[in-house]
Amino acid sequence: MTIDGAIGPATSDYFQRGMAMAKESDAELVVVELDTPGGLDASMRDMIGAILGSEVPVAFYVYPGGSRAASAGTYLLYASHVAAMAPSTHLGAATPVQLGGGGFPGGGDDNQDKAPQQEESSEEADAAKQDDDETSENETAEGGDEQKTSEEADDKRRGETAMERKVLEDAVAYIRSLANRHDRNADWAELAVREGRTLTAQEALEKNVIDVIAGDLDSLFVEMDGMEVVMASGTRTLDTANLTVERFDPDWRTELLAIITDPNVAYFLMIIGFYGLIFELANPGSLVPGTIGLICLLLALFAFQVLPINYAGLALILAGLGLIVGEALMPSFGILGIGGIVAFVIGSVILMDADNLSISLPLIAGVALVAAALMLWVVVRFVGLHKKPSQTGQEELLDSQAWALEDFESSGHVRLRGERWRARTSQPVREGQAVRVTAIDGLTVEVEPLEPSELRRRRNQREFEVRR
Template sequence: MIERAVRLAGFLACIWAISLLPSAHAQTPVDGARAQHVIVLDIKGGIGPATRDYLVRGLDRAADESAAAVVVRIDTPGGLDAATRDINQAILASPVPVIGWVTPQGARAASAGTYILYACHLAAMSPATSLGAATPVQMGGGASGSDPAGDRAGNRTLSGPGADKGLPDAQRQAPQGAEGVGGEGPNAPKRQGKDDARTHKVINDSVAYLRSLAELRGRDAGFAESAVRDAATLTAAQALQQRVVEIIADDMDSLLDQADGREVGVRGGPVALSTRGAAVTTLAPDWRSSMLAVLTNPSVAYMLLLAGMYGLLLEGYSPGAIVPGVVGAICLLLALYALQVLPVNYAGVGLIALGVLLMGLEFSVPSFGALGIGGIVALVAGSLILFDTDVPGFGVPGQLILGIGIASALSFMGLVWVLARSRTREVSVAAGAMVGQQAIAIEDFIGRGQVRIRGEIWQAESPMPVERGQSLQVQSMDGLVLHVTHVGPAVAVRSGKTGVPP
């Protein structure tokens, strides 16, 4: 019996082992397919903290999943220097090959996009796209003579066409219609050698950075320097001819086919790309990146700053209201977080805070409108210089500033009108609410005396003698004097409730 049981167990074990063979055989293609998938990330619009967070997390996920490659689709006018350098550091440290692709047609990799494209292991462009114009722009009103490394705090931006507005006149580029966008055409002004030390340090730092990326990837270093110093640009065909990019691709399939078999150097050593026919997974921003993108939007940060200041101001005028204070504190902390990662002129923040404070003081200090008007002017002036509006994607719209200024002025004038009207209105008491109420006499009196009603002490008149503690009823009211009649006998009145001696 035992022998038969052992044989049956062995037979079942053999069947179980055989049943696993197809599964093991089928698992190999699944793992292979997993290793052959490509993750797609998108850079669209201005490059800031949210873009950095999204790209870094996407590259980490690609490394965890052992993806064949990461394709970064680029369409940007530029962005913040600090965020761009963090993205490039993540690309340089990535064990997964990164393919930078300027797409769709009509897109551009201006300024910060050029730096990212140079950092990628493989660079590609779609037809009718462009790159370049990588001149850095100083933002935030930093002190002159600061070190370029100090710009990692976020005061420098890498902006696209029009970025030369932040440079001295001698450094500005030729207008449209010269040889190339921002090139050295015949109409371009000659350099006068009047650039200050700060501009030279920033330009030279950016040139060295982009040249180092070009030398690392074996790309044209001459254009890298020209893109920074002269804001030079290239079309897709020109970039391919000058060895700035390696591929021109119309669509994803063409890009992956042309990239297949190319050898690139990643952190772990040379890797041969195997992307032909790979599955494509587009990674959308998660809730964290989306929330960060909203918070670091300059318009949202500006509104949060105002909401926080007004909330704390209302809490100061109405202690114990709680809601304005709580909401104001939360909004102010979120605004401060956004401002510390954005290129902010803190003189603008100071003017906005001063404006809100002056408008608040107007209602407690008799200034006949001087404080309020000064507050509105300070608020609008601070809003205008809070961000550099010459950089795409990092300015507060003028319509929003105008709307805030008008709303603040109307609110201020409305409150002033209400207060002025209340000063001319005679003091009145709701007589109808007092008639019919019961009062308690707090003293003996004949004619006029004092009574207690609804916790208050009033003057009262009675046609009959009144004893202390007697219940009375209000019949009418003459100014601040109540006319009362008897409704009950006198009762004991304790001094603790009436506030008078027993």
């Protein structure tokens, strides 16, 4: 498998589908090529849960050169049965941060960036460690203020508020338990969480953070052959010689969901969703902002993993069907219908899984096309009705035929639908002449004389309608 980008619901879904496929095919090993800046804690924990309960060994391989396993990627490496890296890669910076920034727990103004974005080099880490040692010696010699400064720095590494301490200590305990499970360096793992430390691939191997450094997949298989790994059922010896590689790359569905769950996209979806609902409530009946807002808000809740993938897809499908029904009951010239089809299709895509992908995709397309055709017929029908002249009220009198009751050049009287009306005209009218109503002003109509050809056309049309 390949994970390239932030860890989110789409990544977790893709990984768990791959693990299920590996189990069904009785695979010898699962290798995940990893390059990530980090991601959501909930998605990461779902993936780690799948690793720990897997009957198939899992190797996370930071590849190719220049890749990283920052933040959530470090946890995944520690959880994997085999932790491998390619040369010129790095890992670490695993301090948990609040979604949208806000810095490390207790980190102050100097730590405002997210952990995945802090790529501290090994030289900087060693320099920081050396500075800490020198500071410790000065504190012993001088005491007083230096001792107080050290205590304040130590407090920052443990969080300044109760919530920050809870989150930080939970993350430390979690990564230490993963390290102890596979007999890896738990002390450095704690530093990666508390202080955002990072390591290069060679340094990680020397400090017993990873198991293998390999330049490519074939080299990785050679290095892993005969290695003992800790499984849920006990130890197992890997046999990676002469393996046949079967790739399970992200499909179009995973790529689409990854775009939706990108933090920047998810943030804008949430903003659009809230403002869409606000504008709809401020202007009831406008429909466009409400429809867009509802769809965007449901997608944002899925992206932030407030709604699990199944519930998010189901909610979008129900919202889409509701909007399509709303288009039939309350015609909006396609606004509700188009929004309903979009919501239905996106929800169906989110709800799909590997088992029914081949069946559900044509079904989704068929239902969407039927709904689109029905909506198009409704829109065309109502547009046609909208163009027809009114059958009630004063508007119904426009373009009607009347008869002049007297000669007049500017104003006079006409008989219209058996009633006597005051009339104005810009052309002379003779008594008994047929005229056409062009406008209505209160109880006065504006008329113009009908040409003989127009009068014959109207008479023929009236006779045709009577015969029909």
